[in-house]
Amino acid sequence: MIAAGAAVVLAAGTTGWAVWSNAQLQPDAATTPAQTTVEVVSGDMVAETLASGKLQYSFTLPVIAGTGGTVTEVPPVGATVAAGGILYRIDTRPVILMRGAAPAWRDFSADMTRGEDVRQLEANLKGFGFFAGEPDDRFTRDTSAAVRAWQKSLGVEQTGTVSRSTLLFTDRDLRVSALDTRVGAQVGEGTPLYSATGTEQTVLLNMKSTDRGLAVPGTPVTVALPTGTDVEGVVGTVDDPVEQPAADGTGTSVVIPVRIDLLSQEALGGLALSTVTVRFASTLQEDALTVPIDALLPLDDDTFAVELPGRAADGGRALVPVAVGAFASGNVAISGDGIEVGTDVVVPRR
Structure with a gap:
């Protein structure tokens, strides 16, 4: 990756107010470039x-075998596994993705103690349509009945209990990014099966x-x-x-x-x-009056002016010295006598 680089210039200056007639300041008509006018506008000066x-x-996660045996199913690269989906099968037994932040650290059965992992299991079973009550931290007969109904839908033995090796809790869906095994491979518990990422x-x-x-x-x-x-x-x-x-x-x-x-x-x-x-935006100056940079005319090393049409005594163009503020995106902030929103200033014709 390439590091960021900024292209922002700041400049400032002050001067008094003066007016020169068009005839005194303008070069011969034969050498004068084509010109037009733009209006002074107001807004924040933002640099990028x-x-x-x-x-x-968004993240990577290794999916490993929860038990040993023969790999009978793995999803293809690019596949997405959502909550309730099958992560893989070993000896035809499916391992299921469930939503949750806590890992499956113990088996689920009627004799287990209370815990938030039980609430997490029940919340998933409720989301799948098998648990009717309000999820809590107790594994009850209602929990066991919901488990059996869920197991029936999966086509596996309806024990009413859940082995921790058949579940993987994550807080989001997974996308298969690279396979580490193949169908038919013999694997042991803890063997990497594939790498997954967020979706x-x-x-x-x-x-x-x-x-x-x-x-x-x-x-x-x-x-x-x-x-x-x-x-x-x-x-x-x-x-x-x-x-x-x-x-x-x-x-x-x-x-x-x-x-x-x-x-x-x-x-x-x-x-x-x-x-x-x-693109990172940063505000250089708020509520600034701005014009294109090429509207600036240097009067000396430290002083700039803008040209206003029809402001000289003879009705021609006048130069008005301005204080210069921030530069950004081809524009410059200015201030000076007679400079306000809607004021026309002269710029080269593009």
């Missing part, structure tokens, strides 16, 4: 810092340490896709600075790893693992 990043799936993509990038202030969690950003589409996002996490080899191969540089969360996965349109450009 660009960073190159890459779309990545949502984020953007990972490295920012220059000098741009660290732009990457604040929750800050809105715009992500430009290689398809020409923009997707809105927010800064998710900002990690501690790390060293990486410098781009020119001489020494190292310090970068800040940043994760960008996207507000719309659908906007990606199936795009995956692609290089994107992230």
